[in-house]
Amino acid sequence: MRTLIKHLLAATQPLDTVTVQAWIRTRRDAKGFSFLELNDGSCFGSLQCVVDAGAPGYEGIAAFTTGASATVEGRLVASPAQGQKWELRATRIELVGPADSTYPLQKKGHTLEFLRTIAHLRPRSNLFGAVFRTRSRLAFAVHEFFQSRDFFYIHTPIITASDCEGAGEMFRVTTLKGKPGEKPEADFFGKPTYLTVSGQLEVETFACALSNVYTFGPTFRAENSNTARHAAEFWMIEPEMAFCDLNGDMDLAEEFIKAMARHTLEHCAEDLAFFARFVDKTLNERLKFVVERPFVRVPYAEAIEILKKSGRQFEFPVNYGQNLQSEHERFLTEEHFKSPTTVFNYPREIKPFYMRLNDDQKTVTAMDVLVPGIGEVIGGAQREERPAQLAENMKAHQLNEKDYWWYADLRRYGTVPHAGFGLGFERLLMFLTGVANIRDVIPFARTPGSAEF
């Protein structure tokens, strides 16, 4: 029976007969025996195997090359040499699948750009193994966080007919062949449909029934964005809470990020050590800071004053009523506060229709959580729960009320104050691993002009 390398490396005593099945990272030949370094992805580390020339299978040792897969049986013994606690004394080796000299993953380091061109093989590298183990663990942590706080997981639709949610350009979903004269009514759903850009509006309906809910699913934006932090397909987490205001929303957002950082420190230590050493030297310090210190909270108007008084020459001028530019966000979170920073109460003109209007009649209950190195990682708000005000907001945003009849109904029947936010899972991963490009924290990145694999 196969034993994962993860369990062998964590052994507390020698083991008599074990079977390992893995991919060969490298082979080093010595006089009369060979070292095989095996990795099965179950953990960061590899297992060193010592294969004597007399062991069954050794006659074919030349084919045990980097990238090949193999089965090795043997005894787990304490290693006499430096570098590893345990090693496997092989009693039998068997090649499962060969890898010839064209195998592109060398023992040496590769650039991230090159590895993106072999996205089907890069999970076998140290970095990407670590990234995707961490990704899996954090996905689990997301559910654990919400489930332990009595949130229900809601599967909002991937296909939506709402073409004006305001979150971004949408991908069309159609079964039409694109022939001239085809009418939308002839399409599969009888009307134009799209891939979702957010599950928020739908999940609000469940918050107004089950109280605390969240989504965690794929999200699509057809924006022609070419940056290190945008992808056309990404995973978004959207909690929504009934009987909750902006303060409760900000509390949850900060608690959530802290919990994810804590979880990474506690459960991904080995992979994290690799990130801290080779990807981002400041990672450990940053994660501990995030866990231990409260986030800064600053109203938008105050943030504008800070930027104006900074004496800094920004490329884009700082003006009340305009969105914060990347350089402004970076200044606030990286230089001024040197801390994750939540900016709230934005001018109503620059935010969507569903955000609640404050008593000053000028700002809405929006909040963005900015983190050093990434920028915006969370965007959220308390929702407008007053029917008349919502109608007015929609008019101001030139939206057709009829398209949102069910959304407005939530305010018509038993309306409640409620709030939530959206968080890009990949951006969270970037923040927690130090990996600087979103294409490197998602298995197969979809970006403009690129849907290979």
Place this chain on the structure above:
RNA sequence: UCCAGAGUAGCUCAAUGGUAGAGCACGCGGCUGUUAACCGUGUGGUUGUAGGUUCGAGUCCUACCUCUGGAGCCA
């Protein structure tokens, strides 16, 4: 989409307008409880594509393609 930069061996990179090279990978030989092993040696090229200037272009010019960084949009 805009601005900037880069495309040369499988990978990472050199190469005054004048004979395309190195390290690594890979092959072969040697050595060794090795561990990004080591020593020797060999194979490896339509210099992103298409034009142009020139006696001569990897190098200069034009267009296009791809990638990277920054910006916008956002999560």
